[in-house]
């Protein structure tokens with residue numbers, strides 16, 4: 001049985017801890033800078049508590065490390081775990097900014113392709129079915145992709161300054177989705193952003209409503225729409241339009257319930273509330289893919305290089321917003337814009 005050390009004992013670590021057991025692996029030990037957090041999760045899972053990163057890495061029964069700590073610690077922890085010869089799965093984003101992401105990939109060298117980057121939406125059954133339909137030729141040649149991603153409500157204000165901004169924090173998932181679905185790197189990005197949800201978000205230097213257009217060399221277009229607020233719940237849809245048709249990964253409903261009242265004539269049940277509920281299945285399937293890959297020695301299906309490219313797109317979108325014009329993108333993640 002594959003032994004895993006979990007770095008972090010916060011929200012995502014808790015989700016991953018459950019999935020590790022479900023995937024038939026063993027959660028061996030947990031390290032968190034807040035010992036009480038590690039103790040609480042260890043108590044629930046039967047794992048041991050590590051008193052340091054090194055203590056966790058020194059354990060011979062730990063074959064893999066799952067990094068689910070705050071975003072500004074991913075580069076360091078991933079590097080340490082790889083150095084120690086462990087397989088690694090790291091939460092998104094790879095790094096809080098482009099220079100850190102580049103430093104991480106440079107430091108990892110050939111191992112960058114082995115680090116599993118946790119872009120969980122690739123494992124969502126609906127979104128994955130869109131990708132499969134594109135690859136199977138069901139919609140002919142892909143021409144336009146529309147990704148809609150709206151949170152039900154904004155995060156707490158104190159989170160905004162440390163989030164790195166909407167593009168790096170929230171749209172990072174959609175940038176990865178766009179690259180994956182397009183099957184071709186974008187060569188330009190144009191973004192617009194506004195503060196329509198809460199002026200306080202603007203006062204903190206961020207936007208809460210944004211749209212981005214990505215274009216590939218062959219002319220394929222992807223439009224990404226993000227909002228920090230949605231009156232009808234977590235809105236997550238992907239539409240792929242091609243020369244022979246269209247497929248849509250729509251919002252799954254909480255249940256199959258339909259409402260019949262004097263005001264509602266067969267209205268389906270609500271959307272799933274937020275990411276834990278909406279993407280629960282994807283979190284389980286990504287850990288399953290990680291554990292399965294370790295057992296069979298197969299490369300990570302989504303890796304640190306994908307993590308770098310997503311951070312690059314996020315940073316370029318931020319530059320486009322500041323400059324008010326489209327920004328050119330390079331395959332080597334070169335910065336083509338002035339800071």
Ligand SMILES: NC(=O)c1ccc[n+]([C@@H]2O[C@H](COP(=O)([O-])OP(=O)(O)OC[C@H]3O[C@@H](n4cnc5c(N)ncnc54)[C@H](O)[C@@H]3O)[C@@H](O)[C@H]2O)c1
Nearest residue numbers: 008009010011012032033034037068069070071073091092
């Ligand atoms: N894939 C997704 O859908 C998704 C959703 C939410 C969060 N995330 C990502 O997961 C990561 C964790 O987010 P969260 O919501 O669980 O945050 P959180 O604040 O709930 O948990 C983070 C934990 O990491 C611990 N920590 C911080 N620095 C550490 C260090 N150097 N060593 C060990 N422990 C450390 C903190 O004490 C805390 O317990 C973030 O990078 C975030 O971007 C991904």
